[in-house]
Amino acid sequence: MSRPKILVSGHIAWANKEIYDLLQPFGDIVWLDSPTRDHFRTVFLPQHQGIVGIYRHNSSADHIGVYDKELVDMLPSSVKFIAHNGAGYDQIDVAACKARGIQVSNTPGAVDTATATTGLHLLISCFRQFTKAEMNARAHKWKAGLPPAHDPDGKVLGIVGLGGIGTVLAQRCKDSFGMKVIYHNPRPRAGAPEWAEYKPTLEQLLRESDCVSLHCPLREETRGLIGATQFEQMKPGAILVNTARGAVVDEKAMIDALKSGKLYAAGLDVYPDEPRITEELFSFPNVTLLPHMGTETEESQKSMEVAAMMCLVKGFQTGEIGNRVA
Template sequence: MVPRILIVGELVWAQEDCQKLLGDIAEVITYESSDRDTFVKELEPGGKYEGIVGIYRDNTSAQNIGIFDKELVNVLPSSLKWIAHNGAGYDQIDVLACKARGIFVSNTPGAVDDASATTALYLLISTMRNYSIAERSLREGKWKPAVAPISHDLEGRTLAILGLGGIGMRLAQLAHAFPMRIIYHSRHKNLNAPEWCEYFEDVEEMLAQADVLSVHVPLREETVGLVGEEWIRKLPKGAIIINTARGKIIDEEAMIRALEDGHLASIGLDVYPNEPEVNPRLLEFPYITLLPHMGTENQDSQRKMEVRALTNLRDFLTTGRGWDIVTEMKDL
């Protein structure tokens, strides 16, 4: 019997790739469920998704059926063995619930590195040079705002990277070209990092030397609010925070307080705790730069992500195991 693969979400750029990767080895079907209850019913024995062994999933599906929380994971058919998530972050999937049922989860590391890092670089440049308020001033017919006294060149400044994985490393390479001093903290020293990346085992010691802190850690239970009041206040007065990871990693209230009292000069955000909602208090600060989660919003990266997720399904079907198993699954 030909294995069945269910596409949950949208394949926008890699439809031909899907046929090349899976067309000869699987029956590929696309979910058409308009809501969560319908989706659950169609997963049942005798339903249109009966017998699926793999799922391709992207975050657009949450608009119709919600996230893959424990409730949904527990009603997935027993035939399902692999969920190939399209995205580096996978906080919309309860991976521990999947692990308990023997369902592997993969993500798409590497495919997002360039796009996410260049987004962080844009936020870094914009906040240091106050380009966001300058553009808005021009569009309002006011020419230049008075930003020169509080703007800075990047050359010679210190960029602290929290989490030197693929995205953090790519940002380090880009920022080093200015040149900036690059320092970082991760759970473990990155053995592949160049010598100009200075590792700090003590995160607070690193923060004390940072002009800019850029956040690149995954969202897990232990990283919610990781960058809180204490760490923010360890940064020198006038520092900047950049976040392209996940909004809940930073204590938003503590960050806003630091903006209000001037401890932080600016912030550059692409992510927020309750997307798509944005805290209206953030809009009161004219010098900060805000983006609507645009990190991977370009067709080149989107296609790479789709292809990588599909490739994980292909490898699972042909070898029994994909390459990009998420950290929590390594011992399955």
């Protein structure tokens, strides 16, 4: 009887040894080499029958596209598990997977510290206007046009979506700057730190926060979660930090809030149409822009790769994939 196959759909950068040590005991590893979706459907899949588990990295989208319903429906009936490398899994149609009995996982804890560090950089840069200061320095303008900024010390940090990343960021802001931390989730988070105060409505959080940091996943109910109404509910001169997903924010409404001065500053690591960044954002010296750097460290990327592999290991061992999201 032939062994199951495990498809590596995307890039492995740091755990090339681990993938064989961890997964080969459960099946034969095959690597995605399809340049197009059509090749994947007509050539690759017929050549590789018996795929049970899939390790997926976003880099595979460059070749076969995202795991939308069309792609999920072309997978063989043998597929039981898709282990996605990443905390956000909006590139996978989880409803289509569920309809076919395919379990999907993600790697939330593996990205906590690296993404929280990115959020902390954005937060500090926004309060202190370090982006404009650096632009001045590079343009040999010293402090021209640089009024005093603000200290983050003692300010109110509002976390929208208190999970692993938000908790690490909140802890660092509390410990380093004595910031008061409030948060909003659909319901109070079990095990949330006692110093993090729960706000039952998003509006309450927005009205009280000096800085709002977004950490919620992108789903239909969170698309455009922060729009014109929500910006109006914020304190005058508030700061917005987004390391979640670009589409969680109505970008036009954010730009309007920056123009009006309702937002003092914004720190962005994510955008609605990556890798494109809306050109108008470059005109704001009070906006710090990063090219989705949240997990761009060797340590976090290896941790994510191994975490995704371990999700598959658990699936093969128990029939229930680790970190299951669908």
